[in-house]
Amino acid sequence: MIKFTDQHEWVRVEGEEAVVGITPYAAEQLGDVVFVELPEAGRKVDQFKEAAVVESVKAASEIYAPVGGEVVAVNAALAETPGLVNEDALGKGWFLKLRIRDKGELDKLMSAEEYETYVKGL
Amino acid sequence: MTTSSSTHGEALARTALHGLHAARGARLVPFAGYEMPVQYEGILAEHLHVRAAAGLFDVSHMGQASLFGPGDETVARALEALMPGDFLGLKPGFIRYSMLLSDAGGIYDDLMVTRGRGEPGEGRYLLVVNAARKSFDLAHIEAALPKGVTLVREEERALIALQGPKAAAVMEAGGFAAAPMVFMTARRGSVHGVPVSVSRSGYTGEDGFEISVPVGEATRLAEALLAHPDVKPIGLGARDSLRLEAGLCLYGSDIDETTSPVEAGLTFALSKRRREAGDFPGAARILKELEEGPARLRVGILPDGPAPARAHTEIRGEDGAPLGEVTSGGYAPSLSRPIAMGYVARGAAADGTPLALMVRDRARAAHVAPMPFVPHRYRR
Incomplete structure (x- = not known):
């Protein structure tokens, strides 16, 4: 199951864990990503609160956690190749993996169809 | 995801090349009251293209003006009353970088001044000023002009910059004799059959040209230049990263009414004759800073991470003591690393001085580094 926020983050639920990244729309809006600051494993983040920072040539942008939980892994490949966010936002450009605190929080997010409609309206 | 940006409700002006930008898929943003292209294919690719080949920039938002008067000397003296440059000694067809100074020794704007060659209809001196400052600057200059000297706002002219190691070959291909020109000189001519005034100058650290062209011919000229296989259109995003790598100041960020030319490291623009005479605005502060050293200095900064x-x-210093503030900073595409410039207390301005940059409330190691970050490649 994949869900989306209105701030253009995605979350893919894998059992008790959730993989988080930003959408191709967000990556396109940012332009070339040159640095991603990821949290340390073990850090607890709350839903819709800052979890990472992505820097393009032009500006820094905050990335919010689509669900709350504890960070169990981050995408180490982004340190060497931040451009993966532009090349493959939904795949190799993932940011971090969380152990989900409350699956009920997922109900506040958009489905893929809802997100697609939302982006078309922007 | 949230990116901080500012928007305002005022109607935006458009340059003569607005249609070209839109047709070529530019992302348009508000800048200094104009709707301008921030990027086309992407800032990284555009930046690297300028360093490798040639890029075309629309800089028509900048202010162009001509000064007419009874004699070059009269006009030069009027300019010298406002700026610290040697305009009496500027030869016809040569360009000088200078600054409009406040009585307190701050910088109202930085600008390019060209002495005309006395051709028919040409002003004795030609000015190019920053977009965000043009109404202030031109009113400020006008108010100081002696009787008989007039300032004409060149609102019917666009300005196109062509920058990069292939720029001269692109001009030659358009029929313009670029070869005899050196950096900081100007002449009239034609490119692709369009009558233009050309300066060999720019804001990227590369060799290049700024081409002043009647608005009615601007799109035809830009399209003809872009038809050359080495030329791509470049947005303001890459213009900013290119000038930062070249160590060049952005007015409003790196210099303003609170910074002096000495603090900003722009003492090359203070002519020897003018220093000795001390006859420019703000001379008291500026000469004192030259003598004793300023309290702070603009320096290049390399973040270690x-x-x-x-x-x-x-x-901050390594010990946590406050030293100053970054005024421009970002990612350097040519170096694949972050770079910055900012002001630090004079004692911390030596190359190699360790610094701490407070990014998102965490101290990040950095050090003072010489500028330019990427060597200039002007044609001398």
Whole structure:
């Protein structure tokens, strides 16, 4: 199951864990990503609160956690190749993996169809 | 995801090349009251293209003006009353970088002044000023002009910059004799059959040209230049990263009414004759700073890690003592690393001085580094 926020983050639920990244729309809006600051494993983040920072040539942008939980892994490949966010936002450009605190929080997010409609309206 | 940006409700002006930008898929943003292209294919690719080949920039938002008067000397003296440059000694067809100074020794704007060659209809001196400052600057200059000297706003002219190691070959291909020109000179001519005034200058650190063209011919000229296989259109995003790598100041960020030319490291623009005479605005502060050293200095900064430090990032010493602030900072595409410039207390301005940059409330190691970050490649 994949869900989306209105701030253009995605979350893919894998059992008790959730993989988080930003959408191709967000990556396109940012332009070339040159640095991603990821949290340390073990850090607890709350839903819709800052979890990472992505820097393009032009500006820094905050990335919010689509669900709350504890960070169990981050995408180490982004340190060497931040451009993966532009090349493959939904795949190799993932940011971090969380152990989900409350699956009920997922109900506040958009489905893929809802997100697609939302982006078309922007 | 949230990116901080500012918007305002005023109607935006458009340059003569607005249609070209839109047709070529530019992302348009508000800048200094104009709707301008921030990027086309992407800032990284555009930046690297300028360093490798040639890029075309629309800089028509900048202010162009001509000064007419009874004699070159009269006009030069009027300019010298406002700026610290040697305009009496500027030869016809040569360009000088200068600054409009306040009585307190701050910088109202930085600008390019060209002495005309006395051709029919040409002003004795030609000015190019920053977009965000043009109404202030031109009113400020006008108010100081002696009787008989007039300032004409060149609102019917666009300005196109062509920058990069292939720029001269592109001009030659358009029928313009670029070869005899050196950096900081200007002449009239035609490119692709369009009558233009050309300066060999720019804001990227590369060889290049700024081409003043009647608005009615601007799109035809830009399209003809872009038809050359080495030329791509470049947005303001890459213009900013290119000038930062070249160590060049952005007015409003790196210099303003609170910074003096000495603090900003722009003493090359203070002519020897003018220093000796002390006859420019703000001379009291500026000469004192030249003598005793300023309290703070603009320096280049290399963050040791991968995190860019943006404008307004606090600069501290290794011991945590406050030293100053970053005024421009970002990622350098040519160097694949972050770079910055900012002001630090004079004692911390030596190359190699370790600094701490407070990015997102965490101290990040950095050090003072010489500028330019990427060597200039002007044609001397």
